[in-house]
Amino acid sequence: TVDGTALWTDILETARFGSTPKGGIRRLTLTEEDRQVRAWFAAACTALGCTVSHDSMGNQFARRPGRDAGLPPITMGSHLDTQPTGGKFDGIVGVLGGLAVLRALHASGFETRHPIELINWTNEEGARFAPAMLASGVFAGIFTEQEALNKTDRDGIRFGDALAAIGYRGEAPCGQHPVAAYFELHIEQGPILEAEGKTIGIVTGVQGMRWYEVTLTGRDSHAGTTPMTMRADALLAAARIIEAVSTVALAHGPDAVGTVGLMENRPNSRNVVPGAVFFSIDLRHPDDTVVSAMETDLRARIERIVAAAGIGLAMERVWDSPAVHFDPDCIASVRAATDSFGYPARDIVSGAGHDAAYLARVAPTTMIFVPCAGGLSHNEAESAAPADVAAGANVLLRAVLDADTR
């Protein structure tokens, strides 16, 4: 088993990089705070006898040699970047849980057959650079490196430039890297495990998700002199679309969700009828055909709204991550590991996207979930119990060792 106390200490220790007054973390990818936690991660892995490197997308790899140097590694990983008002567990539990596995192997001197590799993926959150899971997406061949490097944040800074600025643009091309298996430990980020009193979620897949960018163009005009009937108010049209996103999600069953999370209003002055609005839409459902139906329904509503309001529309689907079904052998390894400890568990589909969703395209993959309080995530108050986190890392350890015997 892993050293749960050391794991918890690592979680608290790394939480200082970008800590917020409300007890959360603001550690957007490729910022100074990200650079600091990367340096900490590299030092911690090196101290456990691993070789640490990073690739051209800034993904960090800590490798512990195995008996058979010719075999591809069994990998673990997740991410250390956070949302603008993120918590201390999302992604972090997976990386530091992997570190706890490496520590257990190191302490016992256990020799595996495969090399064991722990990965810290760049820009999983998608909060600074859309879409989410960008660097694992390049690793898996979903995006080209060039398109990823050219993504810009909302201030117009290029991913490639931000990566170089923190010193993490590595020479090794991202992705030319065979992987025997990938296991990702993560908090559930939803309410199910806690509600049912389960310690472990055996993750069978990830739901489908799509992101859209919408720009509405109306006409800036004076709030005091422009009659209501002569306005082209882009924000009023955006308000109707926000309502439509909610309506569409509610209409497609309890598993459908739809969210407008990012919105920019222009010129954003109290006495100017807004002439332009930019916003994002996020649609998800475990069944891709339902996601498609939601999109069709929503597009029709949006077109009616902008036509009636005399507003110009540009709408683009900027991300499509179809539903993923994880590898049966990896799932079996997680199930066996969970059973060996006797942890209460259930199968679960992930509502959140994870790097595992892209790794699943190129390697046998699965995930392990542990509960988080109230199912709350992407919130500074996000929390998880030390015993659950340790249990998750124990399952990760035994699942990796099980896969090593295959």
Add this chain to the structure above:
Amino acid sequence: TVDGTALWTDILETARFGSTPKGGIRRLTLTEEDRQVRAWFAAACTALGCTVSHDSMGNQFARRPGRDAGLPPITMGSHLDTQPTGGKFDGIVGVLGGLAVLRALHASGFETRHPIELINWTNEEGARFAPAMLASGVFAGIFTEQEALNKTDRDGIRFGDALAAIGYRGEAPCGQHPVAAYFELHIEQGPILEAEGKTIGIVTGVQGMRWYEVTLTGRDSHAGTTPMTMRADALLAAARIIEAVSTVALAHGPDAVGTVGLMENRPNSRNVVPGAVFFSIDLRHPDDTVVSAMETDLRARIERIVAAAGIGLAMERVWDSPAVHFDPDCIASVRAATDSFGYPARDIVSGAGHDAAYLARVAPTTMIFVPCAGGLSHNEAESAAPADVAAGANVLLRAVLDADTR
């Protein structure tokens, strides 16, 4: 009459301070661009033999002596600050039209009885520091100097600090300054004069206007894992309130307007259900009792919306500028001046707020409107015809001279 060509040249010349690629101006109050246009203004007035000073709110005064030094000045004025995406005429026509009047008096060596004073008011737009007309409000005793100096912009910068930073925190206390009369020339910013083929609007008053600040508090949560029914989505509630503002305005007759112009969404990340939204509301009507009825109606709707959505509400009325009726003698001076030129004219009530609305509290006051293309204002495409602007300045000149004889 004034030199219309010189006036037009001044408009084009000052438009370089903060000029935008789309032909507008971005010259927010107390910025470097504002400092530049202030320096230009002071130099231009000094060249016409005026004494230029500024008070503790940064209001600039250019004084041309009269025959009787004991008399209070007859004043003209408006503002040189703009919206973030403003035009070349809003406010500017009033200040530079006043400069054209000073130039005409200077060129002819005409001696008035009263001193004549041209004023450039600080922060008329309210775009950077709310509310609008802040410095003329202090001048008129509506706001205390301390409360004005402590206003902050959306980046938290204090008005007083921004004022000191551009070097315009004068020693003379704002407001201890008797005024014989105040005339403000302005573009209409609405569609009426143009539609009716009138050159001059004889402004009889300003409609009532109120500003509110609303903060909605929900709960940040994960866009992929939080079921629709478990969300506390502050942006969705804000969307419903934006719709309600429009509904309330439409329900109170063709003269009622309601606008949400400023909105800030938090944490503003694509995959986070928004936990907090801040926005402004602007309600206006020529009749204060209707403004009150609109407020009552809107508050009831907002309370229903937030209660149903489980969202926390903080709503504050941050500005109340009641309807203003201008001085009959000043209006008579403008009417006589307009008739003397034979300009087509009509009486009009201003839909926009103006420094004149506050000056009217402490001095006989009125305004002169000229048409603007399509009634468009608070827009980079705002435009006015050189002949109309010159006509407005001619009326300003004769109205001032008429008041000087009273």
